[in-house]
Amino acid sequence: MLTDVEVTELERFANQIRIETLKELGHLGFGHIGGAMSIIELLAVLYGKVMRVDPKNPKWKDRDWLVISKGHSGPSLYATLALKGFFPKDWLYTLNRGGTNLPSHCDRNLTPGVDMSTGALGQGISTGMGIAMGLKMDKKKNYVYIIIGDGESQEGQVWEAALFGGNANLDNLIVFVDYNRQQLDGYVDNINSLGDLSKKWEEFGWHTQEVDGHNVNDIYTAIQMAKQVKNRSHVIILHTIKGKGCNFAEGVELNHHMHFTEEQVANAIKELEKKFPEKAGDPA
Amino acid sequence: MMVKIASERRIDNKEMRDAYIEKLIELAKKDERIVVLDADLMHSNNTYKFKEIFPDRGINVGVQEANMIGLAGGLSATGKIPFAHTFTCFAARRDLDQVYISAAYAKLNVKIVATDPGIAATYNGGTHMSFGDMGIMREIPTMTIVEPTDSVMMEALVEQIAYTYGPFYVRVFRKKPIRIYEEGSIFKIGKGIILKNGKDVTVIATGIMVSEALEAAEILENIGISTRIVNIFTLKPIDKEIIVKCAKETGAIVTAENHNFINGLGSAVAEVVVENAPVPMERVGVQDQFGEVGDIEYLKKKFHLTAEDIVESVKRVLKRK
Numbered sequence: 001m002l003t004d005v006e007v008t009e010l011e012r013f014a015n016q017i018r019i020e021t022l023k024e025l026g027h028l029g030f031g032h033i034g035g036a037m038s039i040i041e042l043l044a045v046l047y048g049k050v051m052r053v054d055p056k057n058p059k060w061k062d063r064d065w066l067v068i069s070k071g072h073s074g075p076s077l078y079a080t081l082a083l084k085g086f087f088p089k090d091w092l093y094t095l096n097r098g099g100t101n102l103p104s105h106c107d108r109n110l111t112p113g114v115d116m117s118t119g120a121l122g123q124g125i126s127t128g129m130g131i132a133m134g135l136k137m138d139k140k141k142n143y144v145y146i147i148i149g150d151g152e153s154q155e156g157q158v159w160e161a162a163l164f165g166g167n168a169n170l171d172n173l174i175v176f177v178d179y180n181r182q183q184l185d186g187y188v189d190n191i192n193s194l195g196d197l198s199k200k201w202e203e204f205g206w207h208t209q210e211v212d213g214h215n216v217n218d219i220y221t222a223i224q225m226a227k228q229v230k231n232r233s234h235v236i237i238l239h240t241i242k243g244k245g246c247n248f249a250e251g252v253e254l255n256h257h258m259h260f261t262e263e264q265v266a267n268a269i270k271e272l273e274k275k276f277p278e279k280a281g282d283p284a
Numbered sequence: 285m286m287v288k289i290a291s292e293r294r295i296d297n298k299e300m301r302d303a304y305i306e307k308l309i310e311l312a313k314k315d316e317r318i319v320v321l322d323a324d325l326m327h328s329n330n331t332y333k334f335k336e337i338f339p340d341r342g343i344n345v346g347v348q349e350a351n352m353i354g355l356a357g358g359l360s361a362t363g364k365i366p367f368a369h370t371f372t373c374f375a376a377r378r379d380l381d382q383v384y385i386s387a388a389y390a391k392l393n394v395k396i397v398a399t400d401p402g403i404a405a406t407y408n409g410g411t412h413m414s415f416g417d418m419g420i421m422r423e424i425p426t427m428t429i430v431e432p433t434d435s436v437m438m439e440a441l442v443e444q445i446a447y448t449y450g451p452f453y454v455r456v457f458r459k460k461p462i463r464i465y466e467e468g469s470i471f472k473i474g475k476g477i478i479l480k481n482g483k484d485v486t487v488i489a490t491g492i493m494v495s496e497a498l499e500a501a502e503i504l505e506n507i508g509i510s511t512r513i514v515n516i517f518t519l520k521p522i523d524k525e526i527i528v529k530c531a532k533e534t535g536a537i538v539t540a541e542n543h544n545f546i547n548g549l550g551s552a553v554a555e556v557v558v559e560n561a562p563v564p565m566e567r568v569g570v571q572d573q574f575g576e577v578g579d580i581e582y583l584k585k586k587f588h589l590t591a592e593d594i595v596e597s598v599k600r601v602l603k604r605k
Contacts, residue, residue: 016553056506067358108361109390109391109392115361116310116357116358116361116390117385117389117390118384118385120381120382120386122350122384123350123354123357123381123382123385123386124354125354126350126351126353126354126355126357126358126382127354127355127357127358127361127386127390128358128387129354129358129363130354130355130356130358130359130360130362130366131358131359131360131362132358132360133343133358133359133440134358134359134360134362134363134364135362136321137316137319137340137341137362137364150392156350157350157351157354157382160348160350160351161351161354163346163348164345164346164348164351164355195410235567257491
């Protein structure tokens with residue numbers, strides 16, 4: 001459990017990530033807005049409270065690792081990493097420009113703090129699991145976190161990995177499913193439903209939890225719970241909203257990739273800024 | 285490079301898979317970073333021998349080749365040297381995107397050891413016969429492709445494969461081929477080998493076609509055609525120097541490979557020849573067909589992979605010289 005102060009701090013951090021992500025994508029005028037927004041509370045908890053990382057030494061041997069298997073959510077990770085000081089914030093305005101270090105899909109060879117190249121859906125869960133195995137072989141204590149999408153969960157490789165992970169009992173691994181129920185072409189349930197996702201992961205042998213993916217306390221508590229359970233691989237299904245917190249994307253069916261105007265972005269940022277006004281924001 | 289060529293061609297005294305895994309075990313005893321993955325073919329590839337000695341570093345992932353390549357990529361990210369094993373058909377056709385992204389694009393140190401190339405799949409037939417695997421792998425940037433010729437070369441290359449950073453595709457005839465080299469030969473990845481000198485034409489061969497080429501050379505010598513034989517065992521990066529030298533010195537080239545004549549050795553050699561020293565060429569290989577079942581002698585004849593096919597190609601190319 002987090003204290004009320006800690007919850008407020010993480011919510012404020014999440015809000016900052018959202019604003020920076022909007023500025024970053026807004027500067028370009030288009031991008032994968034929906035899935036970037038839905039994982040932001042998770043990123044805030046991971047980088048604000050959970051993960052052992054050193055922004056000055058991104059390849060630190062004792063760090064925790066994050067693999068965003070739904071690699072198109074790079075923009076919100078970049079905003080988080082910039083806020084943490086992995087690289088200058090003005091890099092965010094180079095997103096997807098020729099020669100940038102911040103491509104739309106995560107690249108371990110370009111961006112400080114990015115641990116795996118992803119983007120071909122289904123592959124990051126396997127590579128992340130390989131990292132967890134390598135760390136176990138070396139008897140290291142680092143944790144590996146993987147974020148997969150719900151649309152991504154239609155890929156066969158996810159279930160190859162799920163079967164393998166259920167048997168491999170990698171207790172240094174936590175997979176998060178961003179279950180926002182939307183994919184590029186619309187609603188997951190209308191396209192190729194995942195059915196009872198929690199039951200599926202349980203059947204595949206994973207220690208499975210389901211929480212509200214926009215509640216920082218619930219996410220944090222689930223991670224702590226997972227760490228108490230040894231000799232099992234862990235999955236946490238996050239019930240999320242695609243486009244969450246971005247007023248021109250949330251609630252829109254086709255919000256996986258959008259084009260947006262400067263006005264839309266400015267308006268969305270203004271709304272977010274109201275949640276934590278600059279000076280009055282500190283809890284008394 | 286110092287090679288000693290066997291005085292007579294006979295069946296190898298060792299299976300390639302054993303030459304390979306025994307050397308890898310030897311390296312792994314000194315190097316904890318070496319990890320073996322296999323997708324339920326441990327008793328085909330003999331990787332079970334590694335798992336028996338190193339149970340924590342020998343991983344049978346089951347029948348899931350795509351996940352295996354991803355795991356190998358992740359292991360490499362933590363500093364391991366993963367060797368992932370399956371048949372050539374699955375390694376190339378099924379795993380292309382994983383090899384492309386999770387290994388090569390991510391700049392990870394993944395070694396893919398793929399067995400039963402081309403007609404070596406014999407009784408497994410068309411579904412398992414990979415005539416396009418070298419072509420598929422050849423278009424992946426940074427990939428090194430080697431096809432060891434016999435057990436001597438196989439054993440000699442393992443250390444170079446393990447300690448040259450980057451993705452490798454190793455195409456292995458897992459049983460006993462015809463032995464070409466004597467013990468103690470030294471090979472260098474990327475460098476072709478002149479097995480026999482000749483001045484009228486050069487036959488460049490890889491894999492099981494090397495012994496067919498040597499046999500063809502004997503037939504050709506008897507009818508007065510002086511034939512140079514070259515073994516190119518590294519398809520990528522290809523040895524441009526030796527190809528240009530042979531084109532200039534002999535004025536005609538025939539390639540021979542246990543693979544589709546599209547996108548494999550013949551294509552790679554032709555690219556070098558047309559740009560650097562254009563001479564008439566012929567390509568011996570599978571003529572863009574699917575595989576089928578049969579023993580290896582039947583399949584050699586069926587797909588025109590015999591010494592006689594090389595002889596005919598040489599005669600044709602010399603008419604155009």
